[in-house]
Amino acid sequence: MTTRDLSRFWEWGRKIICVGRNYASHAKELKNAVPTEPVLFLKPPSAYVREGAPILVPRYSCNLHHEVELGVVIGKGGTAIPSASAMEHVAGYALCLDMTARDIQDECKSKGLPWTLAKAFNTSCPVSEFIPKDRIPDPGNVQLWLKVNDQLRQSGSTSDMIFPVPYLISYISDIITLEEGDLILTGTPKGVSAVDQHDELQAGIKDVVTMTFKVDRQEL
Numbered sequence: 001m002t003t004r005d006l007s008r009f010w011e012w013g014r015k016i017i018c019v020g021r022n023y024a025s026h027a028k029e030l031k032n033a034v035p036t037e038p039v040l041f042l043k044p045p046s047a048y049v050r051e052g053a054p055i056l057v058p059r060y061s062c063n064l065h066h067e068v069e070l071g072v073v074i075g076k077g078g079t080a081i082p083s084a085s086a087m088e089h090v091a092g093y094a095l096c097l098d099m100t101a102r103d104i105q106d107e108c109k110s111k112g113l114p115w116t117l118a119k120a121f122n123t124s125c126p127v128s129e130f131i132p133k134d135r136i137p138d139p140g141n142v143q144l145w146l147k148v149n150d151q152l153r154q155s156g157s158t159s160d161m162i163f164p165v166p167y168l169i170s171y172i173s174d175i176i177t178l179e180e181g182d183l184i185l186t187g188t189p190k191g192v193s194a195v196d197q198h199d200e201l202q203a204g205i206k207d208v209v210t211m212t213f214k215v216d217r218q219e220l
């Protein structure tokens, strides 16, 4: 039974599970192979940031990238959820940014190290308001866009995802039990680029939601 307020999932949700390289066009722009099964990593809930607070460039990075993504908010938990019933576990959605310290990620990749410093720092997961499930009838047909200082950088459709939302829920829940309030970040289309202090990021899901964030630097 739901006792917590899913419209404020970022205040109490316990996990953020992210999918990397879920659009062939983005895998290609970073010269990564197109995966044959989902690439997963985690962000801690302390990564959440909401409109009104800035996205901070970590002091150890000088190449912070935006990745605009559709987030899926879990309403009913489960383990080894079949794809066919996966959508019954979705409460709604959120527009999300998977902020990535690309210079640090490149270093981690070359050394075979985990991506924690590149992906899990404070403010690395900006999120919009909660979007109830009925406002997005088909998560496989959603138009995502992102502008930096009013210039369009990313524009893509979730119809280009390699692994669609029901498959991701099934795949992830077989490895990591999904719980109410968890968020799944489903990957980014092409067009990622660097942002720095004083930049303004605007992102949206066409006809559904928009959000705006300022960028600042972590204090030295």
Ligand code: MG
Residues within 6 Å of the ligand: 018, 019, 020, 021, 067, 069, 098, 187, 188
């Ligand atoms: Mg991403």
